[in-house]
Amino acid sequence: MSKNVLILSASPRKGGNSDLLCDQFMRGAAEAGNKAEKIFVRDKKIAYCTGCGTCFGTKKCSIKDDMTNVLDKMVAADVIVMAIPVYFYTMNGQLKTLIDRTCARYTDISDKDFYFIVAAADPDIQAMERTLEGFRGFTSCLEGPTEKGIIYGTGAWNIGEIKGSKAMEQAYEMGKAV
Ligand SMILES: Cc1cc2nc3c(=O)[nH]c(=O)nc-3n(C[C@H](O)[C@H](O)[C@H](O)COP(=O)(O)O)c2cc1C
Secondary structure, eight states: OOOEEEEEEOOSSTTOHHHHHHHHHHHHHHHTTOEEEEEEGGGSOOOOOOOOOHHHHHSOOSOOSTHHHHHHHHHHOSEEEEEEEEETTEEOHHHHHHHHGGGGTGGGOOSOEEEEEEEOSOOOGGGGHHHHHHHHHHHTTSSSOEEEEEEEEOSOOSTTTTTTSHHHHHHHHHHHTO
Protein backbone atom coordinates (compact mmCIF):
# COMPACT_ATOMS: atom_id res chain seq x y z
CA MET A 1 0.00 0.00 0.00
CA SER A 2 1.29 3.42 -0.93
CA LYS A 3 2.12 5.60 2.06
CA ASN A 4 2.21 9.33 2.60
CA VAL A 5 5.77 10.10 3.72
CA LEU A 6 6.65 13.50 5.17
CA ILE A 7 10.32 14.35 5.67
CA LEU A 8 11.23 17.26 7.93
CA SER A 9 14.76 18.29 7.05
CA ALA A 10 15.87 20.67 9.77
CA SER A 11 19.48 21.45 8.94
CA PRO A 12 20.14 25.10 8.17
CA ARG A 13 22.54 23.82 5.48
CA LYS A 14 20.83 22.95 2.20
CA GLY A 15 22.73 19.95 0.89
CA GLY A 16 24.07 19.39 4.40
CA ASN A 17 24.70 15.88 5.66
CA SER A 18 21.28 15.27 7.20
CA ASP A 19 19.61 16.90 4.19
CA LEU A 20 21.45 14.56 1.81
CA LEU A 21 20.30 11.61 3.90
CA CYS A 22 16.74 12.94 3.61
CA ASP A 23 17.07 13.00 -0.17
CA GLN A 24 18.23 9.40 -0.17
CA PHE A 25 15.33 8.37 2.04
CA MET A 26 12.90 10.25 -0.19
CA ARG A 27 14.32 8.67 -3.36
CA GLY A 28 13.90 5.19 -1.87
CA ALA A 29 10.37 5.90 -0.64
CA ALA A 30 9.31 7.38 -4.00
CA GLU A 31 10.85 4.53 -6.00
CA ALA A 32 8.85 2.08 -3.90
CA GLY A 33 5.65 3.82 -4.99
CA ASN A 34 5.00 6.04 -2.00
CA LYS A 35 4.10 9.71 -1.99
CA ALA A 36 7.11 11.44 -0.43
CA GLU A 37 7.57 15.11 0.34
CA LYS A 38 10.50 16.86 1.96
CA ILE A 39 10.04 20.10 3.84
CA PHE A 40 13.26 22.06 4.23
CA VAL A 41 12.38 23.66 7.55
CA ARG A 42 14.65 26.67 7.14
CA ASP A 43 12.57 27.76 4.13
CA LYS A 44 9.50 28.06 6.35
CA LYS A 45 8.46 30.87 8.63
CA ILE A 46 7.97 29.18 11.99
CA ALA A 47 7.98 31.40 15.07
CA TYR A 48 8.61 30.21 18.61
CA CYS A 49 5.69 28.91 20.63
CA THR A 50 4.78 31.66 23.09
CA GLY A 51 3.02 29.35 25.54
CA CYS A 52 -0.02 31.65 25.40
CA GLY A 53 -2.41 28.74 25.91
CA THR A 54 -4.88 29.81 23.20
CA CYS A 55 -4.63 26.35 21.63
CA PHE A 56 -5.43 24.43 24.81
CA GLY A 57 -9.17 24.66 24.32
CA THR A 58 -9.39 25.71 20.70
CA LYS A 59 -6.75 23.56 18.95
CA LYS A 60 -5.89 26.74 17.07
CA CYS A 61 -2.59 28.55 17.34
CA SER A 62 -2.60 32.30 17.84
CA ILE A 63 0.43 32.64 15.54
CA LYS A 64 -0.34 32.68 11.83
CA ASP A 65 2.65 31.43 9.89
CA ASP A 66 3.80 28.41 7.87
CA MET A 67 3.35 26.04 10.79
CA THR A 68 -0.39 25.73 10.08
CA ASN A 69 0.40 24.05 6.77
CA VAL A 70 3.24 21.95 8.20
CA LEU A 71 0.89 20.68 10.93
CA ASP A 72 -1.75 19.75 8.35
CA LYS A 73 0.88 17.69 6.56
CA MET A 74 2.07 16.04 9.78
CA VAL A 75 -1.49 15.04 10.64
CA ALA A 76 -2.09 13.68 7.13
CA ALA A 77 1.18 11.69 6.92
CA ASP A 78 1.51 7.95 7.53
CA VAL A 79 5.27 8.25 8.00
CA ILE A 80 7.19 11.16 9.51
CA VAL A 81 10.95 11.47 9.14
CA MET A 82 12.71 13.94 11.41
CA ALA A 83 16.23 14.87 10.37
CA ILE A 84 18.66 17.08 12.23
CA PRO A 85 22.25 18.12 12.62
CA VAL A 86 23.31 17.31 16.17
CA TYR A 87 24.12 20.55 17.98
CA PHE A 88 25.61 20.21 21.46
CA TYR A 89 24.34 16.65 21.65
CA THR A 90 20.73 17.55 21.14
CA MET A 91 18.48 18.47 18.25
CA ASN A 92 19.08 21.82 16.66
CA GLY A 93 16.81 24.80 17.27
CA GLN A 94 14.96 24.63 13.96
CA LEU A 95 13.41 21.25 14.69
CA LYS A 96 12.76 22.01 18.36
CA THR A 97 10.95 25.19 17.37
CA LEU A 98 8.81 23.20 14.94
CA ILE A 99 8.05 20.52 17.55
CA ASP A 100 7.03 23.11 20.13
CA ARG A 101 4.63 24.59 17.61
CA THR A 102 2.79 21.27 17.20
CA CYS A 103 1.15 22.10 20.54
CA ALA A 104 -2.21 23.04 18.97
CA ARG A 105 -2.66 19.70 17.24
CA TYR A 106 -0.18 17.16 18.59
CA THR A 107 -3.11 15.04 19.75
CA ASP A 108 -4.08 14.65 16.08
CA ILE A 109 -0.63 13.29 15.13
CA SER A 110 -1.68 9.72 15.86
CA ASP A 111 -0.58 6.27 14.70
CA LYS A 112 2.44 7.48 12.72
CA ASP A 113 5.59 5.62 11.85
CA PHE A 114 8.68 7.65 12.77
CA TYR A 115 12.21 7.59 11.41
CA PHE A 116 15.01 9.69 12.86
CA ILE A 117 18.03 10.93 10.96
CA VAL A 118 20.99 12.48 12.77
CA ALA A 119 24.16 14.00 11.32
CA ALA A 120 27.09 14.62 13.64
CA ALA A 121 30.83 15.09 13.62
CA ASP A 122 31.26 12.53 16.39
CA PRO A 123 31.68 9.01 14.95
CA ASP A 124 30.36 7.36 18.13
CA ILE A 125 26.80 6.11 17.66
CA GLN A 126 26.33 5.66 21.43
CA ALA A 127 26.92 9.38 21.88
CA MET A 128 23.76 10.06 19.87
CA GLU A 129 21.51 8.45 22.47
CA ARG A 130 20.70 11.63 24.36
CA THR A 131 19.87 13.39 21.11
CA LEU A 132 17.51 10.56 20.20
CA GLU A 133 15.88 10.88 23.62
CA GLY A 134 14.89 14.40 22.56
CA PHE A 135 12.93 12.98 19.62
CA ARG A 136 11.38 10.44 21.94
CA GLY A 137 10.30 13.16 24.34
CA PHE A 138 8.10 14.36 21.51
CA THR A 139 6.84 11.00 20.25
CA SER A 140 6.06 9.87 23.80
CA CYS A 141 3.42 12.62 23.92
CA LEU A 142 1.66 11.25 20.83
CA GLU A 143 -0.87 8.49 20.44
CA GLY A 144 0.28 5.25 18.82
CA PRO A 145 3.71 6.27 17.50
CA THR A 146 6.04 3.57 16.15
CA GLU A 147 9.77 4.21 16.03
CA LYS A 148 10.72 2.38 12.87
CA GLY A 149 14.31 3.31 12.21
CA ILE A 150 17.31 5.52 12.89
CA ILE A 151 19.95 6.64 10.43
CA TYR A 152 23.25 7.62 11.98
CA GLY A 153 25.06 10.09 9.76
CA THR A 154 27.93 10.16 12.21
CA GLY A 155 31.56 11.12 11.64
CA ALA A 156 30.57 13.91 9.24
CA TRP A 157 31.55 17.48 10.01
CA ASN A 158 31.83 19.38 6.74
CA ILE A 159 28.93 19.90 4.40
CA GLY A 160 28.49 16.96 2.05
CA GLU A 161 31.01 14.78 3.86
CA ILE A 162 28.38 12.06 4.29
CA LYS A 163 28.46 11.30 0.55
CA GLY A 164 29.66 7.79 -0.17
CA SER A 165 29.06 6.61 3.41
CA LYS A 166 27.11 3.54 4.51
CA ALA A 167 24.48 5.85 6.01
CA MET A 168 23.59 7.10 2.52
CA GLU A 169 22.86 3.56 1.39
CA GLN A 170 20.94 2.82 4.60
CA ALA A 171 18.79 5.92 4.14
CA TYR A 172 17.88 4.84 0.62
CA GLU A 173 17.06 1.29 1.74
CA MET A 174 15.04 2.48 4.73
CA GLY A 175 13.07 4.81 2.50
CA LYS A 176 12.38 1.97 0.11
CA ALA A 177 11.07 -0.20 2.94
CA VAL A 178 8.68 2.24 4.63
C1 LIG B 1 26.53 24.84 16.63
C2 LIG B 1 27.05 23.49 16.31
C3 LIG B 1 27.10 22.53 17.31
C4 LIG B 1 27.55 21.24 17.04
N1 LIG B 1 27.55 20.32 18.04
C5 LIG B 1 27.94 19.05 17.77
C6 LIG B 1 27.94 18.07 18.80
O1 LIG B 1 27.54 18.30 19.93
N2 LIG B 1 28.36 16.82 18.47
C7 LIG B 1 28.78 16.49 17.21
O2 LIG B 1 29.13 15.34 16.99
N3 LIG B 1 28.77 17.41 16.22
C8 LIG B 1 28.37 18.68 16.47
N4 LIG B 1 28.36 19.62 15.47
C9 LIG B 1 28.71 19.20 14.09
C10 LIG B 1 27.48 18.91 13.24
O3 LIG B 1 26.60 18.04 13.89
C11 LIG B 1 27.93 18.30 11.90
O4 LIG B 1 28.65 19.26 11.17
C12 LIG B 1 26.79 17.76 11.07
O5 LIG B 1 27.29 17.07 9.96
C13 LIG B 1 25.89 18.89 10.59
O6 LIG B 1 24.81 18.35 9.89
P1 LIG B 1 24.22 19.08 8.59
O7 LIG B 1 25.29 19.05 7.54
O8 LIG B 1 23.02 18.26 8.25
O9 LIG B 1 23.85 20.47 8.98
C14 LIG B 1 27.96 20.91 15.72
C15 LIG B 1 27.93 21.89 14.73
C16 LIG B 1 27.48 23.16 15.01
C17 LIG B 1 27.44 24.19 13.91
